[in-house]
Amino acid sequence: MSRTAEGQLVRKVLEGYGQLTREALKGWLPSKEPRRYLYDLVADYPNRGGRMLRPGLCIAAARVFGGTVDDALPAAVSIELLHNALLIHDDVEDESDERRGKATLHRTAGTPLAINAGDSLAFLSLRPLLHARAKMGALMALRMLEELDRMAEGQAIELGWRRDNVLAIDEQDYLLMVLKKTCWLTTILPIRMGALIGSRDEIDLDRFVRFGFFLGTAFQIQDDLLNLVGDHARYGKEMAGDLWEGKRTLMVIRLLEQSNDTEREELRAFLGCSRTERSAASVERVRAMMDRHDCIDHARALAHGLAGAAQHEFDLLSGDLIDGEDKSFLAALPTWVLERA
Amino acid sequence: MSRTAEGQLVRKVLEGYGQLTREALKGWLPSKEPRRYLYDLVADYPNRGGRMLRPGLCIAAARVFGGTVDDALPAAVSIELLHNALLIHDDVEDESDERRGKATLHRTAGTPLAINAGDSLAFLSLRPLLHARAKMGALMALRMLEELDRMAEGQAIELGWRRDNVLAIDEQDYLLMVLKKTCWLTTILPIRMGALIGSRDEIDLDRFVRFGFFLGTAFQIQDDLLNLVGDHARYGKEMAGDLWEGKRTLMVIRLLEQSNDTEREELRAFLGCSRTERSAASVERVRAMMDRHDCIDHARALAHGLAGAAQHEFDLLSGDLIDGEDKSFLAALPTWVLERA
Numbered sequence: 001m002s003r004t005a006e007g008q009l010v011r012k013v014l015e016g017y018g019q020l021t022r023e024a025l026k027g028w029l030p031s032k033e034p035r036r037y038l039y040d041l042v043a044d045y046p047n048r049g050g051r052m053l054r055p056g057l058c059i060a061a062a063r064v065f066g067g068t069v070d071d072a073l074p075a076a077v078s079i080e081l082l083h084n085a086l087l088i089h090d091d092v093e094d095e096s097d098e099r100r101g102k103a104t105l106h107r108t109a110g111t112p113l114a115i116n117a118g119d120s121l122a123f124l125s126l127r128p129l130l131h132a133r134a135k136m137g138a139l140m141a142l143r144m145l146e147e148l149d150r151m152a153e154g155q156a157i158e159l160g161w162r163r164d165n166v167l168a169i170d171e172q173d174y175l176l177m178v179l180k181k182t183c184w185l186t187t188i189l190p191i192r193m194g195a196l197i198g199s200r201d202e203i204d205l206d207r208f209v210r211f212g213f214f215l216g217t218a219f220q221i222q223d224d225l226l227n228l229v230g231d232h233a234r235y236g237k238e239m240a241g242d243l244w245e246g247k248r249t250l251m252v253i254r255l256l257e258q259s260n261d262t263e264r265e266e267l268r269a270f271l272g273c274s275r276t277e278r279s280a281a282s283v284e285r286v287r288a289m290m291d292r293h294d295c296i297d298h299a300r301a302l303a304h305g306l307a308g309a310a311q312h313e314f315d316l317l318s319g320d321l322i323d324g325e326d327k328s329f330l331a332a333l334p335t336w337v338l339e340r341a
Numbered sequence: 342m343s344r345t346a347e348g349q350l351v352r353k354v355l356e357g358y359g360q361l362t363r364e365a366l367k368g369w370l371p372s373k374e375p376r377r378y379l380y381d382l383v384a385d386y387p388n389r390g391g392r393m394l395r396p397g398l399c400i401a402a403a404r405v406f407g408g409t410v411d412d413a414l415p416a417a418v419s420i421e422l423l424h425n426a427l428l429i430h431d432d433v434e435d436e437s438d439e440r441r442g443k444a445t446l447h448r449t450a451g452t453p454l455a456i457n458a459g460d461s462l463a464f465l466s467l468r469p470l471l472h473a474r475a476k477m478g479a480l481m482a483l484r485m486l487e488e489l490d491r492m493a494e495g496q497a498i499e500l501g502w503r504r505d506n507v508l509a510i511d512e513q514d515y516l517l518m519v520l521k522k523t524c525w526l527t528t529i530l531p532i533r534m535g536a537l538i539g540s541r542d543e544i545d546l547d548r549f550v551r552f553g554f555f556l557g558t559a560f561q562i563q564d565d566l567l568n569l570v571g572d573h574a575r576y577g578k579e580m581a582g583d584l585w586e587g588k589r590t591l592m593v594i595r596l597l598e599q600s601n602d603t604e605r606e607e608l609r610a611f612l613g614c615s616r617t618e619r620s621a622a623s624v625e626r627v628r629a630m631m632d633r634h635d636c637i638d639h640a641r642a643l644a645h646g647l648a649g650a651a652q653h654e655f656d657l658l659s660g661d662l663i664d665g666e667d668k669s670f671l672a673a674l675p676t677w678v679l680e681r682a
Binding site: 115 | 451467
C-alpha cells in the first residue's frame, strides 16, 4: 500500500470508529442538574472532538481477533471518557491555556469546578465497561485501573521534574517517563483491551506491550514536535505551550545535554521560573537555542527510529491476526503517527 | 444504655473496626518508586488517621445482617481509601490549609502533584472491592460509582455557589446539597454496601437512605459547628476555616436570612472576596454577626432535630437486625454525632 493510501485508510478507520464511539459516548453523559456547575463541564471536552485514536485502536484490536464492533464499543467509550477526564486534570496541573482549539476548562469554569468535573468524568468513565460485561467487567476494570497507576506514576515524574527544576535527565529517563505517562493509556491499554475482548481472554497480552511502547513514544515525541513547529489551527493548543509550561520534552533534554555552560545557566533559570515569570522573549531565546543545536532534527530522527521499531514489532505479531482493513489500519499507524500534521 | 455507655461503645467499635481497616488498607498502598513524587503523597492522608466512621458503618451494617468482618473489610477499605482521595481534591478546591492537624497535601507537595496523587488514590481505591468478589465486585463498584456521581454533584453545587457568590440559598437548598455532597458517601453508601454484603443482596437497600440522610446531615452540621466553636487540637483543621473559604454553611445561610440590609451588604462583599482578600478582622466581624443572630444555636437545634429523626428511622429498621454490639453501635450513632467534640 502506498503512503497516501495508508494515510487515507487510517483517517477513514479513525473517523468511522470515532463516529460510532462519539454516538455511544453521548448516552453516558448525564443531561440533568446541576448542569452549569457540573454536567455541562463534564461534557465539554468530549464534545470538542479529538482524533479518537484510543477507541480506534481498541475496536480494531478486537476485530483482528474475531470480535465485533459492538463487543468492543463499551471499552472504547470507557477509555475515551477516561482520557478526557485526565485531560481536564492535566490541563490544571500543567496550567495549560488551550485544548482542542478552545480555552481549557479551568480557564473558563475556574480550577475548583474543573477538578471536580474531572473527578466526576473519571468515575463515570468506568461505567460502560462495568455495565457491559457482568463477567469480564470487573477483570477489565481492574486492568484499566492498573494502567492508570502507571499513568499517574509517569505524570508524577514529569510534574516532579518541573517542581524541583531537575536538569539531570537523559533520554532514557525521558522514554521511561513517556512509557508510563503516555503509552499505557494511549496505545497499550486500548490494544490490549481490544485483544482481550476479541480473543475472549485467550491470548498473551504482553506481546502488545512492545508494539504499544514504540508506537506511543513515537506519538508523544511527534506531539511535542507539533507543539513547536505545527500549525496552530490544526494542533489546537497554544504554540510552544510546552516551553511556557517548562515541560521536559525530548528537545529540552537534548538541549540540556548539548548546551554550553552559559546556555545551560540560562536554561536552568528559564526552567526554574514559574509560568507567569516566563516571557515571550525568553521562550523565543530557548527556541532559538534549540535550532542552534539541531534539537528538532534529533527528536525527529528518534521518533522515526521508534516508529520503525513499532513497525517491526507489528510484523512479528501480524501472522496471528485476521486479514482485512483493521489489520491494515494497525500496520499503517507507525507511519501515520509521524506524518499527521 | 446510658449516654456515657453509648459514647464508649461507639468509640470502642470505631477503634476496633478502624484498626482492622487501617491494617488491611496498608497492604493496598504501593511501596515503590516514584515515592517522593507519588506514593509518599498517596499514603500521606491515610496514614494521618481519621475517625474511621465510614469503615465502621460498613462493617457493622454487614454484621447486623449476618455477614462477617472479613466479608466487609474489602469494601470498608475501598470506601476509606476513596474518602481520602476525595479529601485531597477537596482541599485543593477549597484552598484549605490544614487537614487532620497538619498542612494539607497541596501546601506541602504543590497543587499539580497533589491533584495527581488524588487521582492515583481514587483509582487505587476501587481495587480491593473489585478484587475481593469476582461475582459481586462489578455490581458493588457500579453502586459506588453511582454514589460518587451524587457526591460530585453536591460538591459542584457548593463550589458553584462560592464561585458565583450566590446568596439566594435557603435551608432546603443547603440540605439537598449536603445530602449529595456528604450523606451518600459518608453514611448511606457504607451502610448500604455493608447491608448488601451481609444480606447477600437480599434486602431493599432504599430503607437505609433516610436513616443515612438524617444521620449524615446531623454529622455535617456538627462538623461545621466544630469548625467555628471546637477545639483546634482535636478538630485538626484551621479554626473558622469555613469562613475564610467562604463556604455556605448552615450558619452562613441562617445569617443571610436574618441579617439586616447593612449586614447583608457586608456579608455579600465578604463572601464575594477571594480567600486571600479576606482578613482576620473581617472573619471576626462575620463571626460576631452570627452570634448576634443566634446562628450557632439555630444550627444546633436543627442538628438535634435531624439526629432525632435518624433515631426514629433506625427504630423502624431495627426489628430486622441481629441483636448485639453492632446493632447497639448503629443505634447510638445519632447521639454520638452530636456529642463528639
